[in-house]
Amino acid sequence: MTRKQTSEWSAACRSFIEAGGHTTQLFGLGRILGQLYGLLYLSPRPLCLDEMVHELKVSKASVSTTVRQLERWTAVKKVWVRGDRRDFYEAETDFNLLLKQGVLATLRKKLETAGVQIAKVETALQAAHANGSRNPDSEIIVARLKKAKQFHGQIQGLLGNPLIEHLL
Amino acid sequence: MTRKQTSEWSAACRSFIEAGGHTTQLFGLGRILGQLYGLLYLSPRPLCLDEMVHELKVSKASVSTTVRQLERWTAVKKVWVRGDRRDFYEAETDFNLLLKQGVLATLRKKLETAGVQIAKVETALQAAHANGSRNPDSEIIVARLKKAKQFHGQIQGLLGNPLIEHLL
DNA sequence: AACTGTATTCAGTTTTCACTGAACGATTTT
DNA sequence: AAAATCGTTCAGTGAAAACTGAATACAGTT
Numbered sequence: 001m002t003r004k005q006t007s008e009w010s011a012a013c014r015s016f017i018e019a020g021g022h023t024t025q026l027f028g029l030g031r032i033l034g035q036l037y038g039l040l041y042l043s044p045r046p047l048c049l050d051e052m053v054h055e056l057k058v059s060k061a062s063v064s065t066t067v068r069q070l071e072r073w074t075a076v077k078k079v080w081v082r083g084d085r086r087d088f089y090e091a092e093t094d095f096n097l098l099l100k101q102g103v104l105a106t107l108r109k110k111l112e113t114a115g116v117q118i119a120k121v122e123t124a125l126q127a128a129h130a131n132g133s134r135n136p137d138s139e140i141i142v143a144r145l146k147k148a149k150q151f152h153g154q155i156q157g158l159l160g161n162p163l164i165e166h167l168l
Numbered sequence: 169m170t171r172k173q174t175s176e177w178s179a180a181c182r183s184f185i186e187a188g189g190h191t192t193q194l195f196g197l198g199r200i201l202g203q204l205y206g207l208l209y210l211s212p213r214p215l216c217l218d219e220m221v222h223e224l225k226v227s228k229a230s231v232s233t234t235v236r237q238l239e240r241w242t243a244v245k246k247v248w249v250r251g252d253r254r255d256f257y258e259a260e261t262d263f264n265l266l267l268k269q270g271v272l273a274t275l276r277k278k279l280e281t282a283g284v285q286i287a288k289v290e291t292a293l294q295a296a297h298a299n300g301s302r303n304p305d306s307e308i309i310v311a312r313l314k315k316a317k318q319f320h321g322q323i324q325g326l327l328g329n330p331l332i333e334h335l336l
Numbered sequence: 337a338a339c340t341g342t343a344t345t346c347a348g349t350t351t352t353c354a355c356t357g358a359a360c361g362a363t364t365t366t
Numbered sequence: 367a368a369a370a371t372c373g374t375t376c377a378g379t380g381a382a383a384a385c386t387g388a389a390t391a392c393a394g395t396t
Contacts, residue, residue, distance in 0.1 A: 151264075345388105
């Protein structure tokens with residue numbers, strides 16, 4: 001990537017990087033995220049910011065923020081290069097690790113906030129009940145909320161299940 | 169919902185519906201999607217479009233498109249009401265079924281298109297190789313692409329794994 | 337201390353996307 | 367056949383998100 005290379009090879013690499021961008025965009029993450037990870041994934045050596053800027057033809061600001069986002073997800077890590085004060089990054093190539101620490105972790109967090117929402121509704125419901133309010137459909141509503149809560153707990157348990165980690 | 173009811177109960181329902189909107193928004197899906205499903209989920213009887221419009225205070229266009237989106241995910245289904253030519257919808261209350269047929273199915277589809285991307289890169293890579301192009305980093309690139317492809321296959325297998333369905 | 341090379345932040349711009357209003361088409365009722 | 371009732375489609379709007387250029391901050395060098 002950093003050296004000049006035959007057009008065929010670089011074409012294949014560009015194709016991979018572009019595919020990465022498409023994929024992340026497909027999942028609602030940005031375009032650059034996938035491109036950047038793809039670039040680092042194929043690179044045989046760590047790259048500094050300006051190299052990434054040059055390869056992807058995007059602004060330095062985008063690279064700076066996106067690479068740190070990838071770092072938070074443990075998808076890339078910063079590496080030291082002796083005698084160079086620039087920041088170099090390389091990709092974490094273990095996808096399984098990445099899936100566990102990155103994707104599943106954020107999924108759990110979102111599930112958590114969803115649980116908070118359910119809890120809120122529960123208090124509202126208890127308030128209605130304690131208040132002596134009567135409603136012909138009360139049983140149905142209570143039952144369905146209960147079911148929703150159970151499902152939430154089930155999914156949380158599933159994501160915490162060591163079996164999942166074992167499958168990866 | 170359709171009948172008048174005490175303020176406490178409707179407050180709890182509105183809270184649930186709002187929570188649904190928050191949750192779907194959290195996952196990158198629209199706000200209305202979650203609200204609409206929440207409304208139908210709590211409703212003891214099927215609702216027609218105008219009832220949903222009235223409850224959620226959104227446009228009929230939004231309800232029309234969103235409810236069909238939910239239908240594609242088998243999250244709701246259209247039901248016939250005798251002597252009424254309007255379309256009525258009710259929620260699928262089995263979350264497990266919903267997860268399998270809805271979420272996992274779309275996930276598989278996205279994985280599929282990602283696989284197409286990888287295949288494209290592979291042909292580009294073979295072209296480079298057949299062309300006799302030389303590159304010092306070729307082994308690394310080939311190896312990493314292979315690894316990526318393996319991972320893709322692994323995930324596809326995991327989503328097709330009957331064990332997953334069993335866990336739900 | 338001034339300067340150079342680096343990364344980060346921030347205000348502004350472009351793009352994307354959920355959502356709407358109004359027009360349309362289809363079907364039923366008068 | 368005219369009117370009424372529904373559902374869908376489509377161009378447009380507003381807001382949020384992605385992305386950029388320029389300013390800033392920071393560390394090392396002269």
